Amino acid sequence: MSHQVLARKWRPGTFSEMVGQQHVLQALVNALETGRLHHAYLFTGTRGVGKTTVARILAKCLNCDTGVTSTPCGECGACLEIAEGRSVDLIEVDAASKTKVEDTRELLENVQYTPTRARYKIYLIDEVHMLSNHSFNALLKTLEEPPPHAMFLLATTDPQKLPATVLSRCLQFNLKNMQPEQIVAHLTHILSAESVDADAEARALGAPSSMRDALSLSDQAIAFGEGRLAGAEVREMLGTVDRGQVLEIVAAILEDDPATVLSLVAHIAEHAPDFVSTLDELASILHQMTIAQTVPDALDTSWPDQARIVELAARATIDDTQLFWQMATSGRRDVYLASSARAGLEMVLLRMIAFRPAVVIQPQAAAGDPPVKKPEPPATPVVREGGSEGAQPAATIAPRNDQTVPTDQTVPSSPYRASVSATDETAVEMPESTPQSSPHSTSHTTSHTTSHTTSHSKDNPSATGAGDPVSIDHSEDGAAPSASESDERGV
Numbered sequence: 093m094s095h096q097v098l099a100r101k102w103r104p105g106t107f108s109e110m111v112g113q114q115h116v117l118q119a120l121v122n123a124l125e126t127g128r129l130h131h132a133y134l135f136t137g138t139r140g141v142g143k144t145t146v147a148r149i150l151a152k153c154l155n156c157d158t159g160v161t162s163t164p165c166g167e168c169g170a171c172l173e174i175a176e177g178r179s180v181d182l183i184e185v186d187a188a189s190k191t192k193v194e195d196t197r198e199l200l201e202n203v204q205y206t207p208t209r210a211r212y213k214i215y216l217i218d219e220v221h222m223l224s225n226h227s228f229n230a231l232l233k234t235l236e237e238p239p240p241h242a243m244f245l246l247a248t249t250d251p252q253k254l255p256a257t258v259l260s261r262c263l264q265f266n267l268k269n270m271q272p273e274q275i276v277a278h279l280t281h282i283l284s285a286e287s288v289d290a291d292a293e294a295r296a297l298g299a300p301s302s303m304r305d306a307l308s309l310s311d312q313a314i315a316f317g318e319g320r321l322a323g324a325e326v327r328e329m330l331g332t333v334d335r336g337q338v339l340e341i342v343a344a345i346l347e348d349d350p351a352t353v354l355s356l357v358a359h360i361a362e363h364a365p366d367f368v369s370t371l372d373e374l375a376s377i378l379h380q381m382t383i384a385q386t387v388p389d390a391l392d393t394s395w396p397d398q399a400r401i402v403e404l405a406a407r408a409t410i411d412d413t414q415l416f417w418q419m420a421t422s423g424r425r426d427v428y429l430a431s432s433a434r435a436g437l438e439m440v441l442l443r444m445i446a447f448r449p450a451v452v453i454q455p456q457a458a459a460g461d462p463p464v465k466k467p468e469p470p471a472t473p474v475v476r477e478g479g480s481e482g483a484q485p486a487a488t489i490a491p492r493n494d495q496t497v498p499t500d501q502t503v504p505s506s507p508y509r510a511s512v513s514a515t516d517e518t519a520v521e522m523p524e525s526t527p528q529s530s531p532h533s534t535s536h537t538t539s540h541t542t543s544h545t546t547s548h549s550k551d552n553p554s555a556t557g558a559g560d561p562v563s564i565d566h567s568e569d570g571a572a573p574s575a576s577e578s579d580e581r582g583v
């Protein structure tokens with residue numbers, strides 16, 4: 093027998109072979125077993141989700157020689173003919189290529205004649221939303237008064253385009269997208285049955301798509317890898333970036349290690365110089381990290397590197413992952429705008445180190461924060477030693493200062509503190525000159541507010557709540573050196 097592609101070879105032949113879609117299958121099985129059949133079914137869902145597969149199985153159920161059943165035998169003439177696509181009583185039409193009303197009239201003109209061999213004359217119309225208005229009217233006439241032997245199975249990716257009059261005459265079933273975990277599990281089963289050697293990463297690479305896409309991709313990858321599926325080869329075939337490298341980049345950012353970040357970018361540039369995809373992969377990892385921090389149970393388990401994601405998530409704060417994700421997604425624009433894409437990527441990654449939030453702003457009352465929050469750096473004690481009154485902060489800053497503009501940041505000990513001061517400086521020196529405004533303003537406000545809260549609570553804990561809004565207003569107006577120098581806001 094000649095080679096058959098995986099997607100066709102493994103197309104389910106019965107409802108029990110289908111993965112997922114239990115909500116649809118259960119309703120169909122019940123209808124078949126109780127004999128409560130409708131004359132028109134509409135299957136909706138995205139491409140590759142299994143709409144025509146369900147419709148073909150339903151056709152077998154209706155026409156199987158053993159009688160109307162939810163478990164067609166798969167061996168009788170009718171079942172085999174349907175499986176092989178040569179049943180005269182299953183009329184399959186792709187509406188995308190037969191949109192004209194003449195086509196529909198021609199299709200439906202024999203509907204009143206009884207089926208040639210089987211029990212039902214079944215019309216399976218795929219992409220039914222492509223029909224013209226006149227075609228829908230012709231179809232509607234038949235749907236209004238269908239002969240008892242006619243059965244309509246309609247499939248569409250876009251049910252909104254169907255006239256309400258047609259929709260109201262169909263039983264509609266919405267097929268859901270399969271979860272990546274389900275796709276990986278099923279793919280694993282199929283590949284082991286096909287005795288194809290596949291590693292976990294290779295299997296996960298096809299998972300975000302549909303089952304059909306995952307199988308088509310596997311076919312291509314098996315041919316590419318000469319019968320094997322290895323993650324590195326699949327990546328090469330797809331042109332995707334090595335996820336492990338991007339995980340290393342995230343680790344280096346969390347370590348405040350710009351040298352490692354740059355050397356990793358250099359490595360990526362040698363092997364798969366696709367810098368936008370690198371950012372996309374980074375955003376995907378940061379998204380997974382945020383899920384791991386907030387709703388760990390919702391984490392996508394189809395990736396083999398899940399443990400690494402959880403480990404990185406524990407080393408970052410929720411603020412970090414949110415801000416980094418924002419930088420990664422809006423950084424795509426920078427990669428296009430930059431003189432070279434690599435420079436754009438490097439700037440985005442270094443920005444994450446430079447602007448990493450210093451302290452998590454915690455409401456005064458929130459004593460028991462979740463453990464994922466970064467422990468507070470020893471901010472308060474250090475500020476205390478820096479002095480508290482009036483002009484003193486500026487005087488304290490001056491000696492340690494390697495910046496042009498003194499600010500009221502008074503904590504030299506923590507590496508995060510230093511980077512926050514740099515943030516302020518940038519924002520003060522060139523408030524309008526960069527398109528990357530949102531991370532700027534975020535860090536800016538964050539650091540100011542934080543420092544105010546700190547100094548307030550130290551000076552006069554009871555006045556903190558009342559004083560804050562005023563201080564923030566000040567900090568926004570006074571984004572100029574003069575305002576910073578005569579900084580009295582904290583008092």
Ligand SMILES: [Zn+2]
Binds near residue numbers: 158164165168172
């Ligand atoms: Zn049969």
